[in-house]
Amino acid sequence: MTAEFTGWHVLAEFGGVDAELCDDLERLESALRESLIAAGVTICDVVHKKFDPQGVTVLALLSESHASIHTYPESGDIFVDVFTCGSIGAGASTAVELLRDKLAPKDVRMQVIQRGHGSTRIEEPVGNGLTRIWDLHEVIVDTHTPFQHMVIARTEQGISLFSDDDRQSTEFSQLTYHEAMMVPAFALAAKLDKVLIIGSGEGVASQMSVAAGATLVDHVDIDQREVELCAEHLPYGYTSDELAAAVEGKGSIKVHYADGWDFLANASEAGTRYDVIVIDLPDERVEDAQHNRLYESEFLSRCRELLAPGGVLSAQAGCATMWRNETLKRSWTRFHEQFDTVVQYGSDEHEWTFLFGLNERIDDPVQAMTDRLGTLPYRAETIDARALVRGAIEPHALRV
Numbered sequence: 001m002t003a004e005f006t007g008w009h010v011l012a013e014f015g016g017v018d019a020e021l022c023d024d025l026e027r028l029e030s031a032l033r034e035s036l037i038a039a040g041v042t043i044c045d046v047v048h049k050k051f052d053p054q055g056v057t058v059l060a061l062l063s064e065s066h067a068s069i070h071t072y073p074e075s076g077d078i079f080v081d082v083f084t085c086g087s088i089g090a091g092a093s094t095a096v097e098l099l100r101d102k103l104a105p106k107d108v109r110m111q112v113i114q115r116g117h118g119s120t121r122i123e124e125p126v127g128n129g130l131t132r133i134w135d136l137h138e139v140i141v142d143t144h145t146p147f148q149h150m151v152i153a154r155t156e157q158g159i160s161l162f163s164d165d166d167r168q169s170t171e172f173s174q175l176t177y178h179e180a181m182m183v184p185a186f187a188l189a190a191k192l193d194k195v196l197i198i199g200s201g202e203g204v205a206s207q208m209s210v211a212a213g214a215t216l217v218d219h220v221d222i223d224q225r226e227v228e229l230c231a232e233h234l235p236y237g238y239t240s241d242e243l244a245a246a247v248e249g250k251g252s253i254k255v256h257y258a259d260g261w262d263f264l265a266n267a268s269e270a271g272t273r274y275d276v277i278v279i280d281l282p283d284e285r286v287e288d289a290q291h292n293r294l295y296e297s298e299f300l301s302r303c304r305e306l307l308a309p310g311g312v313l314s315a316q317a318g319c320a321t322m323w324r325n326e327t328l329k330r331s332w333t334r335f336h337e338q339f340d341t342v343v344q345y346g347s348d349e350h351e352w353t354f355l356f357g358l359n360e361r362i363d364d365p366v367q368a369m370t371d372r373l374g375t376l377p378y379r380a381e382t383i384d385a386r387a388l389v390r391g392a393i394e395p396h397a398l399r400v
């Protein structure tokens with residue numbers, strides 16, 4: 001879309017309107033005209049239709065777009081549609097509110113949709129019947145890679161990354177997210193030399209690992225186009241030059257454009273072991289989804305087999321909020337089936353929960369993390385010892 005305007009489109013349902021009024025063409029047209037004029041809208045023409053046996057439609061052609069009402073006297077319902085653009089701006093909302101006052105409905109439902117350049121939104125699904133709406137001030141990237149619909153846009157939280165309408169990271173909160181995923185693993189691992197990261201296309205997790213002392217970071221992501229666009233447009237993570245060097249294998253970070261499942265098989269065959277393995281993918285779906293296989297028990301088992309002694313598996317495991325915690329419950333069960341020690345960390349960023357698994361038994365892993373936190377080469381900005389203690393308390397739903 002290249003239009004340089006923003007329009008307001010108001011859809012309203014008026015219920016419980018007097019049945020005689022719903023069938024009175026003259027009064028309805030007069031109410032619509034008066035409301036539009038009072039809202040500062042310019043009427044070009046008005047047409048109407050009286051239906052047999054009952055019901056009325058009134059349509060106004062406006063300089064700013066259009067307005068219409070359609071009535072159902074038998075149920076006392078009136079449906080209203082007003083769209084205005086240009087300098088009148090939110091006149092549509094004003095007109096509908098004035099019309100409401102004139103028609104005196106008992107029930108009102110209104111939806112306001114901004115349209116035009118600069119008014120794009122993403123509706124992020126967060127639970128059954130629930131969405132979070134993101135206003136996108138500027139769309140920087142909107143493309144379909146071979147694996148996902150990817151959007152990078154400016155929001156109130158800075159430049160933000162979305163995958164299939166799910167927010168992945170934002171400029172404002174990405175540090176909190178990535179530290180929640182990485183710092184507990186750094187504090188739990190017996191040593192930190194080799195790290196494997198599956199997903200996490202922004203590159204922040206790889207850079208944190210090097211800052212924490214890793215000499216080799218294998219970063220595996222199946223979606224080359226997404227990783228490249230993140231490096232080009234996100235103000236965090238890899239730059240394009242850093243990504244190019246990592247793809248060429250120059251330096252501690254080595255980027256592999258490959259399927260995580262296949263990479264694990266090759267690493268196992270080569271006898272490679274890692275001190276930390278990180279799984280950072282789009283959320284597991286309650287319904288079937290292609291990437292769900294990278295959350296399931298067999299994949300976790302393959303990761304577990306590649307851990308060096310004292311190694312840690314870290315995974316973004318879902319959300320503790322009770323109306324969307326089904327995938328967290330699944331992950332919690334799988335981790336306890338695979339590992340002798342399991343620790344959770346609930347992040348301050350959104351409601352994400354990260355799980356950490358070790359093959360070895362640690363009697364008090366939280367104490368071990370807090371004792372080691374201050375000795376790490378990587379200095380966390382969003383996690384301290386008290387945060388580790390608080391974040392390790394499992395939600396009640398996981399303990400019953």
